[in-house]
Amino acid sequence: MVVVSGNVSAAGVEETLKDFWVSRPRRSLGARKVAGVAAGVAERYQLDPVIVRVAFVALALCDGAGLLVYLAGWLLLAQEGDEVSPLEALVGRGRSSTPTALTVLLGLAVPPTSGLLFNGGFALVAGLALSAGAVYLLHSSRGAENRPVPTAPGRKDLGAARAAGTDQEAGVDERGTEPVRPPAWDPLGAAPFAWDLPEPGAAPSAATVEQRPEAVVACRRKRSRVGPLTFGAAMVVLAGSIVAAEHDPWFTLPHIAGLLVGVLGLGMLIGALTGGGGKGLMWLAVPLSAVGVLASVAGFQDFRDFDGPAGSIKAVPVSVGELEPSYEFGAGEVDLDLVGLPEGETARTTVRLGAGTIRVRVPRNADVVATCHTNVGAVSCLDQERQGRQQSVTVDENGPDGPGGLKVELDLRTSLGEVVVTRG
Numbered sequence: 001m002v003v004v005s006g007n008v009s010a011a012g013v014e015e016t017l018k019d020f021w022v023s024r025p026r027r028s029l030g031a032r033k034v035a036g037v038a039a040g041v042a043e044r045y046q047l048d049p050v051i052v053r054v055a056f057v058a059l060a061l062c063d064g065a066g067l068l069v070y071l072a073g074w075l076l077l078a079q080e081g082d083e084v085s086p087l088e089a090l091v092g093r094g095r096s097s098t099p100t101a102l103t104v105l106l107g108l109a110v111p112p113t114s115g116l117l118f119n120g121g122f123a124l125v126a127g128l129a130l131s132a133g134a135v136y137l138l139h140s141s142r143g144a145e146n147r148p149v150p151t152a153p154g155r156k157d158l159g160a161a162r163a164a165g166t167d168q169e170a171g172v173d174e175r176g177t178e179p180v181r182p183p184a185w186d187p188l189g190a191a192p193f194a195w196d197l198p199e200p201g202a203a204p205s206a207a208t209v210e211q212r213p214e215a216v217v218a219c220r221r222k223r224s225r226v227g228p229l230t231f232g233a234a235m236v237v238l239a240g241s242i243v244a245a246e247h248d249p250w251f252t253l254p255h256i257a258g259l260l261v262g263v264l265g266l267g268m269l270i271g272a273l274t275g276g277g278g279k280g281l282m283w284l285a286v287p288l289s290a291v292g293v294l295a296s297v298a299g300f301q302d303f304r305d306f307d308g309p310a311g312s313i314k315a316v317p318v319s320v321g322e323l324e325p326s327y328e329f330g331a332g333e334v335d336l337d338l339v340g341l342p343e344g345e346t347a348r349t350t351v352r353l354g355a356g357t358i359r360v361r362v363p364r365n366a367d368v369v370a371t372c373h374t375n376v377g378a379v380s381c382l383d384q385e386r387q388g389r390q391q392s393v394t395v396d397e398n399g400p401d402g403p404g405g406l407k408v409e410l411d412l413r414t415s416l417g418e419v420v421v422t423r424g
Helices: 010-022 037-045 049-060 065-076 086-090 100-116 122-142 158-164 206-221 226-245 253-274 279-298
Strands: 310-315 326-337 346-362 367-381 384-397 407-423
Touching: 010 122, 037 049, 037 065, 037 122, 049 065, 049 122, 049 253, 049 279, 065 086, 065 100, 065 122, 086 100, 122 253, 226 253, 226 279, 253 279
Parallel strands: 310 326, 326 346, 346 407, 367 407
Antiparallel strands: 367 384
16 A cells, blocks of 8 residues: 655655556446446545545536546446456456447547537646546545455456355455454554453443543534535635636636536545545535536526526517617516507517516517527427527518518527517
8 A cells, every 4th residue: 555645756646546556446336326436436435425426527517527537437447246347358358247339339438528518628627637636635545445355357356256155265354355364463462353342232331421421522512624614615716706707708607516516526525535524515516516517408608697687577668769678687577569669660679588488579560580599498489489408590571561661670588498479
């Protein structure tokens, strides 16, 4: 086992990474959600699996870095019961239960993951660098935890030994680690096996009972600062991101959510490594992860899409001057009835709605030029209808009487909801 002290040298980093590869985690069979990568890492380093999964989601928001790392773990980590990883089995170095066809497909999926699903760039490189740093720090601090027994190709590993009921032949205990045996000679009585411990269920002494309340009070007083400090750091990042978004288009809603989840995930990881708590941050990290993923899938790039007051408005202008040039709401409903506008005029307006419904009625004989768009929802723009993600319709249509009369120009957009334009 490699121990890294305060001064980190290049040789120390290399030795740590080599030791990580030799004793790398195995993908879990019993606790897996997809391929068992996160559960395997958690079991190897004695962490909460939810923390590891949140870390993968946070990295996924860094332009797909988490997906790349997960695919790499799927290909390079052996599953419980296998001799080698799927990639090693592909080149004939041992046996893996992963089908060869699936291994090839996973390998082919690696290059386009960041390019097709996300905008590959600085965030992707930063996410991969964070992943490498996390692996190094995790292994250097907890590499001695639950080290797996190396398995040579052609021999039964722990999973196979358990299946055959031959744990003793495999030389491992029931937890999958090398058994710890008491020394043959222990003159100082330092071995835990030689201690004279009371039998389970023995009644505690009166002194122990008397001291128990003070011990409980001392434990209660020792509270970790990891959680509050991490929450404070996340709030600082949020405030800074909102300010930066006014000047830098990189700070979109998915990226801001990814930054926040990354800060919370780092805090939970530090708390898990130091025993300092921070697990309560999960109640913030999980919803933020869902927001980031949904925003990426749905195409919500600018958090200002939902900026503005919430409410509903119904306007029935009878002259072009009464029609506002723009209507903007964070959420609600905008209902415009333009049927009463006089002929021979040109009416223009723009509607921006974060979430809700936009309804516009135009005169039967009006000449209409309208753009109707929704990130997620439905569009019914005169006789054209669409629904789903990123739906946009542009119409240029005269009324039944042909060109002439009232001209209406509309630009209607909602991030989440419905856009409807009809003739009155």
